[in-house]
Amino acid sequence: MLEVEKLSKSFYSGFLIRRRFDAVKExxxxxxxxxxxxxxxxxxxxxxxxxxxxxxxxxxxxxxxYFNGTEITSLYDKEFRSFRPRIQxxxxxxxxxxxxxxxxxxxxxxxxxxxxxVGSRREERARVKELIREVNLPTELLSRYPAMCSGGEVQRxxxxxxxxxxxxxxxxxxxxxxxDVSVQAQVLSLMKRLQRDRRISYLFISHxxxxxxxxxxxxxxxxxxxxxxxxxxxxxxxxxxHEYTRRLVRASNVSxxxxxx
Amino acid sequence: xxxxxxxxxxxxxxxxxxxxxxxxxxxxxxDxxxxxxxxxxxxxxxxxxxxxxxxLLPVNARISGRILFNGRDVLRMSEEELRKLRGRKIALIxxxxxxxxxxxxxxxxxxxxxxxxxxxxxxxxxKDAVELLRRLRLPEPERFMKLxxxxxxxxxxQRVLISLGIAxxxxxxxxxxxxxxxDSMxxxxxxxxLKEIGRTTAMLFITHDIQAAKICDRVxxxxxxxxxxxxxxxxVLSRPAHPYTTGLVSSLPENGLxxxxxxxxxxxxxxxxxxFYPRCSRAEESCSxxxxxxxxxxxxxxx
Numbered sequence: 001m002l003e004v005e006k007l008s009k010s011f012y013s014g015f016l017i018r019r020r021f022d023a024v025k026e027x028x029x030x031x032x033x034x035x036x037x038x039x040x041x042x043x044x045x046x047x048x049x050x051x052x053x054x055x056x057x058x059x060x061x062x063x064x065x066y067f068n069g070t071e072i073t074s075l076y077d078k079e080f081r082s083f084r085p086r087i088q089x090x091x092x093x094x095x096x097x098x099x100x101x102x103x104x105x106x107x108x109x110x111x112x113x114x115x116x117x118v119g120s121r122r123e124e125r126a127r128v129k130e131l132i133r134e135v136n137l138p139t140e141l142l143s144r145y146p147a148m149c150s151g152g153e154v155q156r157x158x159x160x161x162x163x164x165x166x167x168x169x170x171x172x173x174x175x176x177x178x179x180d181v182s183v184q185a186q187v188l189s190l191m192k193r194l195q196r197d198r199r200i201s202y203l204f205i206s207h208x209x210x211x212x213x214x215x216x217x218x219x220x221x222x223x224x225x226x227x228x229x230x231x232x233x234x235x236x237x238x239x240x241x242h243e244y245t246r247r248l249v250r251a252s253n254v255s256x257x258x259x260x261x
Numbered sequence: 262x263x264x265x266x267x268x269x270x271x272x273x274x275x276x277x278x279x280x281x282x283x284x285x286x287x288x289x290x291x292d293x294x295x296x297x298x299x300x301x302x303x304x305x306x307x308x309x310x311x312x313x314x315x316x317l318l319p320v321n322a323r324i325s326g327r328i329l330f331n332g333r334d335v336l337r338m339s340e341e342e343l344r345k346l347r348g349r350k351i352a353l354i355x356x357x358x359x360x361x362x363x364x365x366x367x368x369x370x371x372x373x374x375x376x377x378x379x380x381x382x383x384x385x386x387x388k389d390a391v392e393l394l395r396r397l398r399l400p401e402p403e404r405f406m407k408l409x410x411x412x413x414x415x416x417x418x419q420r421v422l423i424s425l426g427i428a429x430x431x432x433x434x435x436x437x438x439x440x441x442x443x444d445s446m447x448x449x450x451x452x453x454x455l456k457e458i459g460r461t462t463a464m465l466f467i468t469h470d471i472q473a474a475k476i477c478d479r480v481x482x483x484x485x486x487x488x489x490x491x492x493x494x495x496x497v498l499s500r501p502a503h504p505y506t507t508g509l510v511s512s513l514p515e516n517g518l519x520x521x522x523x524x525x526x527x528x529x530x531x532x533x534x535x536x537f538y539p540r541c542s543r544a545e546e547s548c549s550x551x552x553x554x555x556x557x558x559x560x561x562x563x564x
Contacts, residue, residue: 043444180302180469185512185520207444210514251449
């Protein structure tokens with residue numbers, strides 16, 4: 001479904017002396033329907049840049065991205081518009097993901113209105129209620145503003161908003177790194193259920209090896225913009241072949257650290 | 262005599278929405294050279310507890326109970342006495358390294374300022390600052406001192422805050438979420454460092470990360486402003502007894518990401534009886550009426 005070929009992105013800075021920074025270097029991978037692919041790496045490894053490239057929030061310097069066979073990087077914005085509902089993104093910071101001046105109801109109804117998915121107000125209300133229930137939130141939340149909700153609630157509202165468009169691919173950029181563990185478990189088990197019921201595919205960006213191991217079928221280990229290891233997540237984390245992966249796994253294992261002494 | 266003894270501590274805030282009960286009767290004890298992790302999720306009152314110890318809470322907080330440090334009640338000390346206590350005897354390592362350093366002063370300036378205030382000598386301060394940075398394994402300390410906070414990564418800023426904390430050789434370090442927002446590799450390094458410091462100095466380690474609690478000798482789990490379980494770190498994490506601790510442990514990725522149903526209660530409207538009963542799978546009718554006491558380290562009728 002998603003095919004990424006030799007994707008690269010460089011950023012330029014400076015005025016008289018141009019400096020180049022290669023954030024992503026010739027990364028290739030593919031993702032099939034209903035699967036979850038994880039991308040792990042430390043801060044600055046280029047994970048989030050890949051997320052933005054796939055969601056077409058950034059233009060790649062070179063490389064191609066195929067979505068169901070169509071090359072989407074060379075499309076004009078107008079041509080891409082029909083793909084927009086099918087590729088959606090969840091951002092890391094729930095507190096900035098929603099418009100603070102819009103009630104939760106309107107935040108969820110907005111994509112329905114923009115993409116003309118409902119015919120009448122009544123239909124809209126019914127659909128919004130259905131969506132909020134699907135993410136296990138009470139309907140009372142609909143009349144509140146984002147500031148009146150907890151981080152876990154907002155992140156589930158974001159998911160409800162995305163579901164309104166019935167996406168095929170969801171790019172999740174550290175969706176739970178700002179959440180408490182018990183809330184993280186709630187959000188991830190919701191995402192897992194949607195993967196099963198609606199055959200959504202995830203491109204799951206995280207620095208947390210434990211979360212990726214539990215959530216993803218396959219994993220890509222990224223270091224300074226380059227893929228250092230790629231494979232089934234169980235294999236990669238149980239017997240990592242690259243030194244960098246080994247270091248990541250060791251770092252996530254605080255338990256080993258505590259037992260050493 | 263214990264180094265720190267907290268007895269029936271309550272902290273309330275008066276806000277427009279009503280009285281927020283952030284800390285609801287906490288008893289804790291910490292001996293010299295001992296480390297205690299306070300584990301809790303957002304809104305459990307753990308950071309308020311941390312700030313109450315060196316008396317750094319805002320003026321609208323009403324504090325009751327006793328906080329005995331070396332046998333003397335911090336809550337009854339004068340400003341003058343508190344000034345001698347903070348930084349020298351009790352040091353706080355604040356959360357959010359991004360906003361806890363002054364953005365317009367170099368790291369070196371901030372370190373030297375703190376050190377010269379603590380031991381009175383400006384000349385010695387430079388040497389001590391370099392020594393501290395070296396102890397925290399920061400590369401090229403002399404060059405590092407000339408940098409501004411925005412030039413540093415999150416992990417480096419956290420190290421600077423830790424060095425500010427240990428600069429005065431305090432008897433007690435209160436570290437408030439020092440591993441928040443750090444990626445897993447940096448988190449492991451910071452934990453290693455704190456563990457080392459905790460070996461020589463008494464430490465209260467506030468964290469939302471139940472796995473990180475393993476670096477301490479003992480753990481106290483907080484929920485809705487109360488300690489619901491306490492014991493040795495090994496014991497509590499491997500055989501949790503309270504339903505909330507059990508839930509926390511099983512929501513970890515390696516234990517299957519099994520969530521606790523519901524969400525934490527608002528601190529303006531705590532349930533009567535056991536504060537966890539609305540989310541508890543083991544709850545009986547009586548749990549909604551009577552509040553369980555902390556017995557053998559667990560605040561539950563059925564554990």
